[in-house]
Amino acid sequence: MAVMVEPGLWEHVPSPFCGLGCDDLKVKVEGERVQVLANGDPITQPAFEQPLGAKSPTLLGQPVSLPEAVARAAEILAHAELPLIAGLATDVAGMRAAIRLADRLGGVVDGMGSKAALRNLLAFQDSGWMTATLAEVKNRADLVVVLGTNIDSLFPRFFERCVLVDGMFVEASCREVVYLGKPPSERWVQGINPWVLECADEDLPAVVAVLRALVNGCSLAIEKIGGIDLSELQCLAAKLQSARYAVIAWAASALDWPHAELTVQTVCELIKSLNRTTRCAGLPLGGKEGDQTATQVCTWLTGYPTRVRFSRGFPEYDPYFHATDRLLDSGEADALLWISAYNIARSPPVSAVPTVVLGRCGMSFEQLPEVYIPVGVPGIDHSGHTYRMDNVVAIRLHKLRDVGLPSVAQVLNAIYQVLE
Numbered sequence: 001m002a003v004m005v006e007p008g009l010w011e012h013v014p015s016p017f018c019g020l021g022c023d024d025l026k027v028k029v030e031g032e033r034v035q036v037l038a039n040g041d042p043i044t045q046p047a048f049e050q051p052l053g054a055k056s057p058t059l060l061g062q063p064v065s066l067p068e069a070v071a072r073a074a075e076i077l078a079h080a081e082l083p084l085i086a087g088l089a090t091d092v093a094g095m096r097a098a099i100r101l102a103d104r105l106g107g108v109v110d111g112m113g114s115k116a117a118l119r120n121l122l123a124f125q126d127s128g129w130m131t132a133t134l135a136e137v138k139n140r141a142d143l144v145v146v147l148g149t150n151i152d153s154l155f156p157r158f159f160e161r162c163v164l165v166d167g168m169f170v171e172a173s174c175r176e177v178v179y180l181g182k183p184p185s186e187r188w189v190q191g192i193n194p195w196v197l198e199c200a201d202e203d204l205p206a207v208v209a210v211l212r213a214l215v216n217g218c219s220l221a222i223e224k225i226g227g228i229d230l231s232e233l234q235c236l237a238a239k240l241q242s243a244r245y246a247v248i249a250w251a252a253s254a255l256d257w258p259h260a261e262l263t264v265q266t267v268c269e270l271i272k273s274l275n276r277t278t279r280c281a282g283l284p285l286g287g288k289e290g291d292q293t294a295t296q297v298c299t300w301l302t303g304y305p306t307r308v309r310f311s312r313g314f315p316e317y318d319p320y321f322h323a324t325d326r327l328l329d330s331g332e333a334d335a336l337l338w339i340s341a342y343n344i345a346r347s348p349p350v351s352a353v354p355t356v357v358l359g360r361c362g363m364s365f366e367q368l369p370e371v372y373i374p375v376g377v378p379g380i381d382h383s384g385h386t387y388r389m390d391n392v393v394a395i396r397l398h399k400l401r402d403v404g405l406p407s408v409a410q411v412l413n414a415i416y417q418v419l420e
Contacts, residue, residue, distance in 0.1 A: 002398040016091070016379040016397055017047040017342060019287030019389035020134065022157055029401045034380060041156040043288075048380065050344065053362025055405060057373045066373070070411065073337070073356040073371045074418035080335030080354075082311060083107035086324045087339040088294040089346060091384035091397065094408030095290075095297035098339060101412050104419060106311040108333065109298060110324045112346060113291035114306045116253040118319050120284045121295075121305050123265035130271050132247055132281035133390045139167035140279075142174055143243035145236070146194075147250040147267060148181035148204045154251050155285055159192055170245075178236060180207065182254070197236065199226035201256070205263045211237060212270040240274055249283040287389035289342040290378075296387045328353065341375050341408050358408050376405035 001023075002013045008030055014023035018041070025048075026038035032052050036045045057069035064072075077083045085102050088095060088111040102109045111117070123129065137144070144163060151158055159177075166172050177194040181204045184194055199207050203226025210225045214237040222230055240246050248267055255263060267282060274280035286292065295305045302308050304317035320326070327333035328351040336355045338348035344363040348355055355369040360377055378384040379397035384407070386395050406414075 001396060002400075010398075010400060013400070014379065014395045014397060015044045015048075016377070016386045016395070017044050017289055018155065018157070019285060019292060020155055020157055020161060021386070021388035021393060021395045022161065023395065027400060032401065032403055034400065039157075042153075043156060047342065050360070050362065052403060053344075053374070055361055055374050055403065057371070059371055061368050066406065066411075066414075069371050069373050070414045071418055073373070074415045076335050076354045076356055076370060077101075077105055077107075077337060077415065078419055080105070080107075080333075082327070082333050083335040083337060084110065084324060084327050084333035084353075085337045085339070086110045087112045087346070087348065089290045089340045089342050090293070090408040091290065091341075091378035091386050092293055092297055092394070093384055094339065094341065094378070094412065095294050096301070097409040097412035097416070099298060099301050101337075101416050101419075102308075103310045104416060106313075108307070108309045108311075108322050108327060110307045110322060110327075111291060111294040111298075112324075112340070113253070113286070113288070113294070114319075114323070116256075117286065117291060117295060117306065119252040119255055119261045119264055120286070122261040122319065123268055127265060127268065129268040130275060130281055131390070132283050133392050134162055134283075134388070136245075136281065137162045137247050137249075137283060138165060140169050140245040141167075141247040142170050143176050143178070143239055143246040145178045145180055145240070145246065145248045146184075147208070147248055148201065148263075149249070149251040149254040149285065150182045150185060151249060151251065151285065152185050154254065158285070163192065176239070178239070180204075180211075180236070197228050197232055199228055203227065204255075205257075205260075205266070207233070208263055208266045208270070212266055212273065215240060215270055215273050240280060241278060243278060243280070246274065246278070246280040247283050248280065249285055251285040253286060283390075285389055287387065289346070290386060292387045292389055292391065293385075296391060324349065338369075339408055341377055358411055361405065373411055374405060375408050375411060376403070378407070381405050382407045 010027045013025040013027045028035045056063040177192045179196045207226045302315035307322035309316045340346045340359045350367045356371040357369045361374040376382045384397045
């Protein structure tokens, strides 16, 4: 839990920007300026230290008061036949308010990370999976297979927090790391000394299928697959079978090819096969900037993870027809409310519909929105909660500074009250 050790100096600060939920940051706050003094990384540090932009709401770029902006946003949403509430980069309270507003409007909710998340969710919905928590990786894993992902650039502190540290039942020196697909970045090669089996993205589905077949005892009349010798995959299969607790990690955002959910499903079935004789678990990496929080809150409130429509008076789930891009491109959605409280670069898609943005200060736009309301960042400008990538921990976020910015939940509740 974040603690102020002296005025403006905080320790044990959790990061809402990385799915790992690292909670050991040391942060200094001077007025509006935030500085990470210790344990930052290439993702977390610039996110905390992003300078404030203009704090005034705008209508088509012209500054207005917050009540005026809220009233105009409510007017746009009230006149839409199918409003789309998308982005959803916020904390638990903000996501709860977004679902409440969508229910009131009969709209659709869809997160900006849904496309990648569905590669996991579709596999999980179809046949289930066996996954580990971050603590289990740290305490038990003696073999970590990184699948199709340059994990050290997407999650810079993963190895530091979960692999290059002694656990309860395994020492760091006894762990083995294998990269299957993408190689690691150069800075980590000496740190973890991984075994790298490199192949192109387009070959990874076949490589994973062959690995599963080998684990299941199949004989294959091939010498290579995706540029990898069959003997090397046989060796990897043997390592997985002999490991006391293997973990196969992947990031769905990196598996960017058609029907990548089938590759995820193959991995999940491979893990089930290994659990007949040993212990193996999957580790789906993700959850940056509220992605996991949006999925969690939507699931417990509606029964569905994302892409839910309320226009018929009850939640309807469709992972294809309720996608943001499709609804905007087809003209089915006629108003867009975009929520992006963490990252100024994650601005709304360009579209022909009236757009309301609840975004972090300093956001710039390719196309000016009808309404832009700068909001505070959870864990910097207001307190809140966010979910870690493994779903088992709700991280408590603390207010580090006071710059007078409302939270996403406060703005959405204000819009809701105008509609009432």
